[in-house]
Amino acid sequence: MRRHIIYILLTYCFTLSSLAANPIKGLLERIDKGASNKFIIEVVNKQGDDFFELDQKGSKVVVRGNNYVNIATGVNWYLKYYAGIQLSWNGMSAKLPKVLPPVKEKKHFQTPLKLRYDFNYCTFSYSMAFWGWDRWEKEIDWMALHGINLPLAVVGEECVWFNMLKDLGYSKKEINEFIAGPAFLAWWEMNNLEGWGGPNPDQWYTQQTILQKKIIKRMREYGIEPVLPGYSGMVPHNAKKKLGLNVSDSELWNGYVRPAFLQPTDSRFQEIAALYYKELEKLFGKANYYSMDPFHEAKGIENVDLDAAGKAVMNAMKKVNPKAVWVVQGWTENPRDEMIKNMKNGDLLILDLFSECRPMWGMQPSIWYRKKGYLQHNWLFCMLENFGANVGLHGRMDQLLHNFYATKNNPLAKHLKGIGLTMEGIENNPVMFELMTELPWREERVTKESWIKEYTAARYGATDNTINEAWSILINGIYNCPQGNNQQGAHESIFCGRPSLNNFQASSWSKMENYYDPTTTEDAARLLLSVADKYHGNNNFEYDLIDIVRQAISDRARIVYNKTIADFKSFDKKSFEIDSQEFLKLLLAQDKLLGTRKEFRVGNWIQQARALGKTQEEKDLYEWNARVQITTWGNRYSANKGGLRDYAHKEWNGILKDFYYKRWEAYWQVLRDVLAGKPMIELDYYAMEEPWTKETNVYSSSPEGDCVTTAKEVFQTAFNR
Template sequence: MLSGDGPPWADTVRGLAHRVLGPVAESVRFAARDGDGHEYACEAAGGVLSIAATDGVSASVALHHYLREHCGTSVGWDTVLPLGLTSLPDAPLRQSVARVREGYYFNFCTYSYTMPYWDWADWEREIDWMALHGITMPLAITGHEAVLHAAYSLLGLDDQQIRGFLGGPGYLPFQFMGCLDNFAGPLSSSWIESHRELGARVLDRERAFGMTPVLPAFTGHVPPEIASTARAGRRYWQGFESWVLDPADPLYERIGAEIARAQIKLFGTDHLYAADPFIEMIPIDADPAFPGAVAAATLAGLQAADPDAVWLMQAWPFSYQRDFWTEERVNAFLDAIPDDRMLVADLWAEHDPLWDRFQEFSGKPWLWCALLNFGGRTDPGADLRGMPAGIEAALAGPMPSAGLGLSMEATRNNPVFFELVADQIWNEVPDLDAWLDAFVSQRYGTRGRQAAGLRAAWRGLLGSVYDARGVRIAPDQFKGVLTAGPSYARIPGGVAELRADAARALWYQPAVLAEAWERLIEVAEHDRDLPAGPLGHDLVEVGVAYMARVADRCHLDAVERSVLLGAASAPEIDRFLRVFDDLDRMLACRPEYTFQHWEAKALSHAGDPADRDVLADNARRIITVWGTSDSPLLDDYAGRHWSGLVGGYYRDRWALWADGLDRALAAPGESEAELRERLRERAELFLREGAPPAPGDLGDLATESRRLFTAYAGQAGPLAQPQEHDR
């Protein structure tokens, strides 16, 4: 099977194999394989695994398929590496071809909500995950601030003006999309330099696997110093104001070209560029022909620097502002670009597919993408059964999707959903139950009774939180009181509305979820090593799912009893607040579920006290108030069930609510303004001081999970199940 010289990607994949397998990786051999797409052939005999592939990603997928099918183990975000394999079992020849040309990954927002503070070790692990899961086309924006600094320096701005325009490091992706500028900064010179180096290293590794990274491009968004002397208009996003050039101004094309040239000089190019000139912002001119003018100017700027440029655009605006984006406007925009110069990402296709609404985007190549997660929220939930059918429909259309993508706003949540999407880059999933059983066994690397218990637990999850058929999992939906901003607006007259909110968040029977949770706990108690890996993540995620509904139940009890009494009911309020304390203990058992871990990663980049202040502010701000403490527009958007937030920030807010409940009941409507001010003050305190330390005297995760389950099992219901039309 193996022939020819060693392929150029072999050393890169060999490095991945060593990080995944440890010493046994010495028994893996790689060779080139001819093919027009992504293909591999692999077999194992006599303790040697031989892989021939068209590219490094296909070789990595081959390795992962072998591990899953013949070693009973997979590599996920939480897998402890290297794996404990001591030999490689024999396996017959397997040949496979990818079902689609591309596997796309990331969303601009992902870079703010997951990896703004990553170092090379974090990125190396992530790029390995990408290769193993068939990602060929990652969005790559690390270090783009260095590109903008270089380009705007050539355009006459000084260092202070540019760094002020760029704003804080945690918000850079939103700056790159044109949503805001000069916010939560300034950006330090040391950050720009270090992330230029990090971005180059990330791109080098991605390209070494054979990936084709997508680099950012100009969106028309400019610093105010440039806007003041150009044809420009103001636009608004979530309370932020920015300036955008009119495409008729020659500066539009010139700046686009300067940015592309600076980027090519610093990072090279694979001729793919991402720009979203209208992301959640209505164009500054309502003329239906205006979007086409923006499109033409954007592409002209790119092609002035790179004649082979292809523009990748997220179709999100067509969904988010569908009243504005009529078929006429969308077609005017798309028709302004030759079909071979644009690639469209249908960003939320698992819920709101646009490809069939806009006739496969007027002939443009397009990507079916799954979003699911907004802001990095930690609530588990998805429609696992419905998603494969959506993908199959996209692949069977008149102009099939050119690829499948993972476009979540944050990673490290709902791994089963994203693994299922990624698997379909290479494999059809005709039987979800069989796929899930294999996923579970491979995820934990378990056999026998333990595997049976885990599979039973996941059947329960499939019948509860992952049975969200017809449910809109979106930022504007009620997510539960744990991370919600307290209010008296529905007290005392709106109790029925509060109950309806809680019911809509419960599209399943709580007892089914509770049984699944207990099965996971039992496995963790039997094998105390398993929670160090993916089981630990899943224990926390399922615990959060159940306790979020317990909190809703306890909140309703507190409100209903207090309304009945005409005064705050201390026992019910105490019980409600105790949920926060108890859940916080369980969360503290996994570092990635602590606020302290997030903030420590941010502060690891601090070069001096001024950097430290900006980094701490950014880390605290984006997952709480997001913008300013007096703006409700994005408050709690990225609500995280993290230790330090649940038992600190969120609990403190509800304690303030409880303190004023007597006054709110005595004088409805008069206490809301006072509560708003007290909550604003609490937010400002958090931005200055951060979260309290993690709870002390913790048991291990299995112990804390059992303690939580014993205290609260059976307390999520009864809540009325929502009617079908409420979904």
Template sequence: MFVHFFVVLVAGVTLVRCADLQGLYALVQRRLPSHALSFVFHQVDGEGDSFNVTDTSILGGVTVSCTTTSACARGLYVYLTDRVGVDIWWTGSRLDNFPLFLPRVGGILSGKAIVPYRYHFNAVTFGYTTVFWSFDQWELLLDWLALRGVNIPLAWVGYEYTLLEVFRDAGLSDDEISSFPSGPPFLPWNRYGNIQGSWGGPLPAQWINDQFELQKKIVQRMVELGMTPVLPAFTGFVPSALATHYPDADITPASPWGAFPRSVTPTHFLHPSDPLFSTLQKSFISKQKAAYGNVSNIYTLDQYNENDPTSGDTTYLHNVAANTFASLRAVDPQAIWLMSGWLFVSSHAFWTLDRIRAYLGGVPGTDSMIILDLYSESNPRWDRLQSYFGKSWVWCELHDFGGNMGMEGNLQQLTTQPLVALGSPGSSMKGMGLTMEGQEGNEIVYDILLDQAWSSTSLNISDYGRKWVERRYHNSGLPPSVYEAWSVLDASAYNNQNAAIQATIKSIFEVVPSLSGLVGKTGHHGTLIPYDTNTTIARSLRLLAQAGTEDRSLLNIPEFNYDIVDISRQLLANRFIDAYNKLVSTYSSSSADAVAAAGQPLLDILKDLDSVLATNENFLLAKWIRDARNWAGNNETYAAYLEYNARTQITLWGPNGEVNDYASKQWAGLVGDYYLSRWQNFTSYLVETKRNRASYSDAIVKRNMIAIGQSWDREIFAGPWEVQGDTFATVQMMLLKYA
């Protein structure tokens, strides 16, 4: 049965369109303006999320029928990728790069999601990647999400506006509140209750107001595109001053986080059993609904992200969850609690089976809670927890810590393990999703998982990779060397079978220098390279460069230029290991002059790497800083505050390096300035100890690195702001030198 139709006349022909699908017509107008009148969408009754795409013979256009708006978006995407051969990427949309006349469908293109939920976002992505984004940048990503079939993305921008209003209504003054929120890139951890306050100064009111306005646009667009935004809720983390206003309330300090000073951790926690918790929850959700409308019943709420409960008693844990959920249902009778399962990974010693069962058991039913099995591809918990004791859960790919950029993935696992989990006895898996901490590179490993969510059989990696490359370079007649280059990557960097390597590989030049402990590290932020560089990365780059020589039109493709820079980046990062090993060996057996000579290749590699990265806008420190400063307009004091926060987050993270190098990036300006200065300092220190016959000390090196970071973080960027040099010519020079 068709629903909500209205009629549009185009060139004498009547088009019937579904009013609920107008967001898709707007998407077509944005991304395919020359074909804005060529697509017709309509909704039909049916189970789950499914679509059919057929030719509209009377118009020479395309009709997409669907059971949900999200399914219609996916149907449009399948037509564009399968029949037209175009796609939309993080580097931009290429959906309009095809001839005037649409290719015919030639039958029926059908699809059905194998899970009801397709989720996107890690809570910390809002600190590592999107923190300084404008709506233009959000608009591209939201279209990317909709077309790939995501239907429950996290909408976590602007949280502070509502929260601070709740605190004001509770009687707190602005002075009492001002020391609570963190700086912009660190807000996710403030929301998690890990830290409070900002080492760059109080969070400006302008930031709070601007982000609230941005969130309104994001939520509205999500809804228009058929997505249900996962909205925040009141978690219980409060300024310490609340206890002064409510002396009888059950407010206690949460557990400290990491090595941060007491001035910024812990926050205070209002226990859910206290009536004040429910009062503040009602205030928060009511204000949120007034701001965004009644657009969602799904609320993200995490109380123990790397914070352990004050008691391990199972009755206590059951009651915490029961009272938290009751506070949601009291204001929204249809509320669904979405929580991250990261606590069961990071604090596995505390969260025993009995404690997890008690905590989850505080929420009645199976569909009233959605748990993100946050690290399914490397450290799943669903299989150890009896499918979360029947609660709905989502198979997630974490993959990327802190936005690190090393090439790594396991395509075979991503196309098989979700199906294994879905088909396991008693499975309560209801979704698949992406929970990468930072959205930096490795795009194929994210694409394939979202596509697998629409296939009940494992995708064929070879066939998938070939079609993916053709869409990426929007050309089905590519030189054979292109396919071979990506086949090499798919069989090596994206076929990581080493279970000791978890998530993206980090380069050793991004961590504090030392004479030991850098190379071959496994586990969290590992540096072990699980493939031979010469037969994989170097070979792949040579093949792509060959393709660029054979078909010069490739040099006009943004994604091709991105890829040859990215692979060059990985090649030089790997070559740095060889130079470092030579330096260490020389230091143990040779003179000061020999050490100085052995250190020079490391510095040369960093300079060369910086020059390659500088040729592409996606690898510029300037872009990160410009995005931050743009929020300040002409207010230089505010701009400097934002730049300081931006710089600190990708370097020291904390005021004294408490999470040093966690969110490191390989960007031009960061490599050629910050990392180069650190390794210059390190090699000079090695030479000095040799000449003075002094003992080497890691403590001295670390102290020097913190001082460099604190100084660098206070600088103001002076440029260059734009790309420098020719990408292909620079890559060819790197091939001659390093491949």
């Protein structure tokens, strides 16, 4: 008996060791238990382009490639285009067939675009602020499956800073006044603000350190290169007084005091940088890539010696790892030519952050076009796609394809090294991310019309003419934002903006323009509903059904809003009453619809936040962070005067009914009173909004109701005319 137990333990240990040694086996087991037995994984040490191959040996599918990330990409390609299984943010597991469909002819895929980047600093706050290891494990799997091998990895950066500032003589209180809270760390990391959302409890730093170590360990098991945060001169705004440093003058960002910038010519720059890297290495090790964005959205840098600043930042990084590469965002004026012109090729990797809309690398036309591109430096073609993690169907399919393929023979693109996903928020519009991550691997130019048919067959596991018709409408409408339209992300929901007589965009800087017929999303939704019973229980279909019906209702509400305002301006009391009530009815219908999917429930976001807290006080702080970020974003000044309110608005169940509905109900009443002869009053929206941010009423993350049944019911309510 004892010998039997020892045998079982040894077998178990061997299995764990095997999974750790070959991360693809672990990945397959997380997709479906027993799946690793259905594949043969072969690593081929071959120089040159990245590649993967699909092959067959007996009853098993062979996936081979020159590294684990490329093999994972091959696994994903097989699952999509042979087994009809698409793994997505809305579902990272699936039931594989008992016997996998065979690969009848060996297929070879390769790409010279060897760097595939992921994440924006904002992603870590707008989508990932409250993730634990379970969610991060899924995301790293998603990255590997989609060919990502160079992700930004800034979890726990605040832990490095805490230790560094402590070494410099700052007290715990002073440090916590500098470091932002969980939902606002991205803007602290990008030198935009200090302290907002904090102070963080001691436990926060402990758990984030542990989490980042797990993240980096798993990435490196795959062969993924983490891009760690480097040092570019940020110091607390009081560093001149506290440490006697030569720093830039303090300035404001939308009402918040910005951190100061330590002049690179200061004799202590290298000392401070060395201390930072020492603490970074102590916690998370060294990296081959470091991300730094000095002067991000900064003003008043006319007196900065940019050449010296760039050299100081580069030299500090090279002392840590002489082979390290500095990763910098190509955004507005950054990186300034004066800062990078004297650097050598290979030391810098620039992210052309918004290549699908505003390419800066030298391709005309673009409002941020650079005649000489990025000079001698390597760069990545990136898709931004989403701002503020707003909910809404959106894409630039024609622009993305045109701009991507236009790099092939352009001399200014000779230093192109890969692609990047630089969205501010994830878990939305999976169609665009599937397209973008496939482009490097497709040898022949693809059209959106041919690609979408392959996509839907993979996503739903079947070919369906009605579904193809629905998606044809979408890719030629809302998913085809045209060149010249510079809007930032989704066509924002009318429900989510502060009410006025001229509502259009919900956030301050979206640059929205009408570019598609809003009735077309109704047509697409109607087509999907006509076949919904056939796909009942299909996870991907039901997610898309809810999202597309949601968009149709949002678009319908915008039409009803304009009718209601016209009624008011025409002094048509009867029509105003009918249309204003229809608007509110649509809003509540939307709330009910979105309650059927976890992904569209505010409770999912809030419960993630509360789950990270160990004490009641911590849970309440994290929930406050979660609520503030998606509503007022900041305090009264930054929300109103700074324009940050509703930047990260969410068309989600729960917040629609309890937050957005109350604003609209109050506004319609103001107009109703004017029609009754009373004077127009100005609502204090911040006073209406702030109480919700301070509440702790429970929002469940569990879906309620059947997706298909509810979608049919809500659609009938919205479009019964």
